[in-house]
Amino acid sequence: MSVPVVLLHAFPYSPAMWAGQLEAVKGHPVLSPDILGFESLESAAAHVLVEMDNLGWQKAVFVGLSMGGYVIFRLWNLEPERFAGMVLADTRATPDTPEAARSRLEQAERIRLEGMQFFPEATLKGHLGVTTHACRPELVARVRQAQLEADPSRVARSLEALAARPDSVPLLSSISVPALVLVGEEDTLTPPADARQMAAQIPDSRMLILPEAGHLSNLENPKAFNTALRGFLAELY
Structure with a gap:
């Protein structure tokens, strides 16, 4: 069986934002949990793990955009052994100022x-x-x-959970699975400079800047996003 893929959406959207990526992950079992409305990002991460357990999935490639990326860091902190790889899109490891x-x-x-x-x-x-x-x-x-x-x-x-999120920078050097860092070239919320800094601290990572896209890069340049995601999954398996 192909490795499962877990798609973690951005704030304040829903899993529906991943509709344009379903073709790119065709052939992989896919889970798109709803992670909006949890009182902490740890609670959201725990919910994702329960959903995986319900499907009998031991491991997955986690794909997170913005808030979804923050939840990936909490998942890594909780159960790193569940990761086959990760895609961090338009997100950052640092906490809010x-x-x-x-x-x-x-x-x-x-x-x-x-x-x-x-x-x-x-x-x-x-x-x-x-x-x-x-x-x-x-x-x-x-x-x-x-x-x-x-x-x-x-x-x-x-919003309250995001404001209280911890600093995930100390986790970056411990990430021991392949990681793809994606960022829209026009992203002003989590800009390419932040993505570059993050990628530099993850041992097995590569980074791509997606042209003509801002913070919601999967919606703004789905072709570039999907090509990068498909290529990453093909390299893993």
Whole structure:
């Protein structure tokens, strides 16, 4: 059997964001757990492991984008023996700065009071790259709609979990499986410089910068993302 693949989505989206990657992982058993709304990233990671256990999976290649990458670090911290490899996309190992954490907590409070209506205006500029904003209005509209459809109480809980996440930098040198680091060239939230720094500390890693993509690189340049993912999986097995 081909190695299973676990797809871990970004905040505040759902597993539906991986629809464009299903072709790239064809032939592999796939799990796309919903990791939004947990009170800590450790809880989200524990949920992923339970879902794997329910399927009888011992190991998997974990693919995480943004918040999904943060959960990968918690999974590595909990049960590194479950990894056959990892893909860290548009994410970082460092914790929030005090300012960023404060901003998340303020957003969580506002969402509990007002719901999600204000959120796209506050975040879409950073979630998508300049090329997408300039040339792909349909994708901007789709991402805006995905945000508006997210459950406000779960989004608020995830914001608090993200604000409290630990520093994962000390884990990087212990990662003993092949790792692929992907980042959109226009990602301003977790920019290529951060990805380069992270990749430099993971022993068996390679890094690719995806053109004309921002923070949601799998949606913005699915062709480049899927080619990289397919190639990585083929190298592993």
